[in-house]
Amino acid sequence: MAPRLSACIITYNEERNIRACLESLRWADEIVVVDSGSEDRTREIAREWTDRVIENPWPGHIQQKNTAVDEARGDWILSLDADERCSTELAEGIRKVVGATDDGFAAYEVPRRLHYMGKWLRFGGWSPEYKVRLFKKGKARWGGVNPHDRVEAAGPVGRLEGSLLHYSYLDLADQLRQTLSFTGISATELYERGHRASLMDLSVRPFWAFVQRYLMRWGILDGVPGLMMAANHSFCVFLKYARLWEMERSGRRTSSGEDHSGDGGAR
Secondary structure, eight states: OOOSEEEEEEESSOTTTHHHHHHTTTTSSEEEEEESOOSSSHHHHHTTTOSOEEEOOOOOHHHHHHHHHHHOOSSEEEEEETTEEEOHHHHHHHHHHHHSOOOSOSEEEEEEEEEETTEEOOSTTOSSEEEEEEEEBTTEEEEEETTEEEEEESSOEEEOOSOEEEEOOSSHHHHHHHHHHHHHHHHHHHHHTTOOOOHHHHHHHHHHHHHIIIIITOGGGGHHHHHHHHHHHHHHHHHHHHHHHHHHHHTSOOOOOOOOSTTOSOO
């Protein structure tokens, strides 16, 4: 009998995260891990939990997540990043959906909560952040623009309770590394679509991004972590357009130092 639910994860050098992620999915009928050439123990650890560990050269976030979907044999797909955990409450809700008769929904979004600098953020638009992660195979695919992937469903989308727990960054150095990686990818995508950086992009957009997250969405109530998260968000916006401006002057793509894991943390 084919598995009812396949949990899918893409990985690259995720030995510090992958065990806890897979342990939170031990109830799934099938676990599929698609790895893009990890140089640490990621694949070795993953094989302790599943024999469906597939190596695939990195084609991009959207393409790699769709590779995992294509490899899955279940009727339902649950997609997680390696730095995420499925809470007990969310797992119970998913099992009810998968075991029930057809309710007409093609996919479900789940509330993702962000753990940042030792604190579960509550404000700033970071928590809860609703993400479509559970969907019927054949009724949804990963789309969007790299690295900002999203599930695009061909039908109604429901909402589940319980939390998807997101452990975003190891420390500030890790956050900076991911920021450099993802802004490089974003700048390249903009450049290839013909966008060009303006003075407003470099000045007003970053300032407004900070105001939105820190003041308008009450990130200030999360204390120092809320300030740091809003400041990093503003810096991400600035760096994306700064690197686009740099590409315009040089006539070539920027070096992204591309990160192959998940969706790159909170953005």
